[in-house]
Every structure is written in structure tokens, then in C-alpha cells.
Amino acid sequence: NAGVTQTPKFRILKIGQSMTLQCAQDMNHNYMYWYRQDPGMGLKLIYYSVGAGITDKGEVPNGYNVSRSTTEDFPLRLELAAPSQTSVYFCASTYGIGGQQYFGPGTRLTVL
Amino acid sequence: QKEVEQNSGPLSVPEGAIASLNCTYSDRGSQSFFWYRQYSGKSPELIMSIYSNGDKEDGRFTAQLNKASQYVSLLIRDSQPSDSATYLCAVYSGYSTLTFGKGTMLLVSP
Numbered sequence: 001n002a003g004v005t006q007t008p009k010f011r012i013l014k015i016g017q018s019m020t021l022q023c024a025q026d027m028n029h030n031y032m033y034w035y036r037q038d039p040g041m042g043l044k045l046i047y048y049s050v051g052a053g054i055t056d057k058g059e060v061p062n063g064y065n066v067s068r069s070t071t072e073d074f075p076l077r078l079e080l081a082a083p084s085q086t087s088v089y090f091c092a093s094t095y096g097i098g099g100q101q102y103f104g105p106g107t108r109l110t111v112l
Numbered sequence: 113q114k115e116v117e118q119n120s121g122p123l124s125v126p127e128g129a130i131a132s133l134n135c136t137y138s139d140r141g142s143q144s145f146f147w148y149r150q151y152s153g154k155s156p157e158l159i160m161s162i163y164s165n166g167d168k169e170d171g172r173f174t175a176q177l178n179k180a181s182q183y184v185s186l187l188i189r190d191s192q193p194s195d196s197a198t199y200l201c202a203v204y205s206g207y208s209t210l211t212f213g214k215g216t217m218l219l220v221s222p
Contacts, residue, residue: 031208040120042200042214043156050208058209090155098144098204103155 001026004104006091012110013081021076021107023091031094032074033101034058034066036087043090049074081111114139116203118213126221131188133216135201138182144204145177145184150215151197160186191220 007022025032030051035043045058049068063085065077074093078085088108092101115138125131133147144163148156160175162168162184168175174187184203188195198215205211 033209035212040214042116042212045209048209097208100146100158100161101202101210103157106155 003027004091004093004102006089006104006107008107009105010108012112013078014112015081015083017081018077018079019081021078021089021091021109023074023076023104024072025074025091025093025102025104026072027093027095027102028071029093029095029102030071031096031099032068033092033094034064034074034076035090035092036060036085037090037106038087046076046089078109083111085109086111114142114203114205114211116201116211116213118199118201118216120214120216122217122219124219124221125191127191127193129191129220131191131195131218131220133186133188133199133201133218134183135185135203135213136183137201137203137205137211139203139205139211140179140182142179142182142203142205145175146202146204146210147173147175147184147186148200148202148212149197150200156200188218191218193220193222196220 033048034046047066091104147160150156162175201213202210
């Protein structure tokens with residue numbers, strides 16, 4: 001199993017550009033999550049999904065959108081990138097409520 | 113709002129010593145507790161989970177949970193330089209999500 005994969009690993013965006021961060025898992029997990037992590041800070045939840053077709057906002061959803069059309073994929077869309085979105089983004093998944101979350105390798109995004 | 117608090121550190125210990133990392137949480141209904149290790153530039157990886165009061169041991173790691181006092185701790189025995197990392201405490205309190213603390217940086221000197 002590849003586990004949780006994320007692409008790209010690094011990206012530089014200009015202010016106002018848009019992009020999609022890709023996340024996929026091959027563990028047949030229903031629950032998937034997007035976090036951002038700023039230097040010296042913990043993980044802040046952006047969006048999560050409890051199954052295909054179901055998504056919900058986390059702590060910091062503004063400026064982002066998600067979709068979940070399949071169990072495997074959970075892309076994160078940034079519209080009109082801003083410098084405040086410079087961060088490291090992690091995708092995670094878990095098999096069930098309250099279970100261990102498995103993390104992808106992360107995407108380091110810089111908005112200039 | 114659910115909160116998970118950790119001392120940001122750094123916690124510095126000499127090689128071979130016991131490192132003690134602490135975490136407190138605000139939601140009394142919390143059910144599952146996790147310790148993740150995160151090396152610089154890498155993603156978090158689970159090292160311990162604990163669900164009931166008491167101690168849980170796995171090799172050099174021991175997790176301790178006290179629900180009455182709302183704290184969970186992680187002890188690392190015989191600390192090694194390779195244990196130098198940030199340790200994140202995470203708590204599950206329902207609603208399908210985990211709440212993470214900001215992490216404690218551990219530095220183990222040879």
C-alpha cells in the first residue's frame with residue numbers, strides 16, 4: 001500500500017492564482033482530513049470528509065474548498081491565493097471515528 | 113471550544129535520560145488520546161495511542177492517562193538523539209475530528 005499520497009510536494013503561487021492540492025489514499029478509509037501547519041504551530045483542520053459526497057468545515061476553512069467524489073481522493077482547492085495561505089498542508093485519513101490518523105508527506109506552499 | 117495544551121519547549125535532556133512530555137485537554141468527554149512524533153520537515157507519525165486510564169507501555173515509550181485530571185503524558189526512557197523531534201498530543205472528543213496541541217520540541221544531546 002502507498003498509504004496517503006500528496007502532490008505536489010512544493011509549489012510557489014502568485015497572489016490571486018488558484019491551484020488544487022491532490023490527496024489520495026489506498027487504505028479504503030472513509031474519513032479524510034486536510035490540515036495546515038504554520039511554523040511553531042500545531043495542526044489546524046481546514047476541511048474533512050466522512051465519506052464520498054460528504055464534506056464539512058473545520059477550524060480554518062476560509063479561502064479553501066474541497067470535494068469528495070470517490071473514497072480514495074480528497075482534493076483541496078485554493079481560490080485567489082493570498083500570502084496568509086503560505087503554509088505546509090497535510091492530508092490524513094483514518095478507518096473510523098476516534099482512530100489513528102495516517103498522514104501524507106505534505107505540500108509546502110508559498111504564496112508571493 | 114476544545115483545547116489541547118502543551119508546553120512548547122524546547123525540552124532538553126541528555127542521552128540516556130527520561131524525557132517527560134505533558135498535555136492537558138479541556139473536554140471531559142474526550143475518548144481517545146494520541147501522541148505523534150514529527151521530525152523537522154516531515155509529516156506526523158503515530159507513536160502511541162491510549163484510551164483508558166493508567167499506563168500503556170511500548171518499548172521505550174509509556175503513555176499515561178488521567179481522565180479525572182484531564183492530562184495525558186508521554187515518557188521516553190533511555191532517550192536517544194534520534195528522539196529529537198516535536199511531539200504532538202492529539203485528542204478525540206467526537207464529531208469525527210482530532211484536536212491537536214501545538215507540540216513540544218524535544219532535544220536529546222549526546
